[in-house]
Amino acid sequence: xxxxxxxxxxxxxxxxxxxxxxxxxxxxxxxxxxxxxxxxxxxxxxxxxxxxxxxxxxxxxxxxxxxxxxxxxxxxxxxxxxxxxxxxxxxxxxxxxxxxxxxxxxxxxxxxxxxxxxxxxxxxxxxxxxxxxxxxxxxxxxxxxxxxxxxx
Numbered sequence: 001x002x003x004x005x006x007x008x009x010x011x012x013x014x015x016x017x018x019x020x021x022x023x024x025x026x027x028x029x030x031x032x033x034x035x036x037x038x039x040x041x042x043x044x045x046x047x048x049x050x051x052x053x054x055x056x057x058x059x060x061x062x063x064x065x066x067x068x069x070x071x072x073x074x075x076x077x078x079x080x081x082x083x084x085x086x087x088x089x090x091x092x093x094x095x096x097x098x099x100x101x102x103x104x105x106x107x108x109x110x111x112x113x114x115x116x117x118x119x120x121x122x123x124x125x126x127x128x129x130x131x132x133x134x135x136x137x138x139x140x141x142x143x144x145x146x147x148x149x150x151x152x
Contacts, residue, residue, distance in 0.1 A: 002062060006031065007075035017063035021055075022046045024062050025072060033073035033100050037129070044101040044128030048072050054108035054127075071107075073100035079110040082148055086141035094132035102128050106142050115146060 003012045006029065013028040025031050025048070034057055037045030041056035048057045049071035071077065083106050086092075093099045102125070109116055109124040116124070121142050130138065 002066060004029075004062070004065065004070060005068070006070045007072060008069075015062055018061045020058050021048065021060040021062055021065055021070070022057035025057060025070075031072050031074050035097055035100055037098070037101070041127075042129070043098070044105060045098050047101040047104045047128070049075075049104055049108055049111075052108060052111045054105045054124075056127075071104070073103060077107060077111075079145070079149075080104075080107045082145045083107060083110070083141065086145045086148070090137050090141040090144065092134050092137045092141050094134055098128060098130045098132075102130065102138055106138070106145075109142070110145065110149075114149065116142070 001012045001014050003010055006025065011029050013024060015024050015028055022034060022036060025034050034048055035045040036058065037043035039058050041059045046056055046058040047054045050065055051068050080103060083103055087103065105125055105128050109121065113120055121139050125138060
């Protein structure tokens with residue numbers, strides 16, 4: 001048995017230690033917000049936070065995250081909640097498939113950089129593909145969240 005700490009809750013699962021974290025989260029634990037996109041770490045749909053760092057769960061073996069704090073889109077944090085509100089306000093999602101990975105990546109950015117520049121945002125978000133092309137709305141929502149946090 002392997003125990004994972006996901007969204008501040010412990011889950012004991014019986015999986016191969018080399019199983020990608022994505023499949024442990026989705027199939028063994030039942031948290032389906034994290035998406036499968038490409039399986040090669042190119043699209044970002046599968047991103048989760050591992051100790052507050054955006055991580056491609058499709059490439060990450062379960063054995064490498066034992067004892068670490070994992071946050072999925074179903075989890076909660078101040079930055080994630082504020083970003084979700086901004087996402088709604090700026091009508092970011094169209095099809096929505098990439099949004100969990102986009103939000104997780106933006107959360108990671110704001111966890112490490114309270115006042116990111118446009119270049120910081122572009123660099124951080126570059127590992128996430130949006131087939132609907134909502135990149136400018138994503139950037140605007142991140143910028144809006146930064147401004148919200150300044151006035152708290």
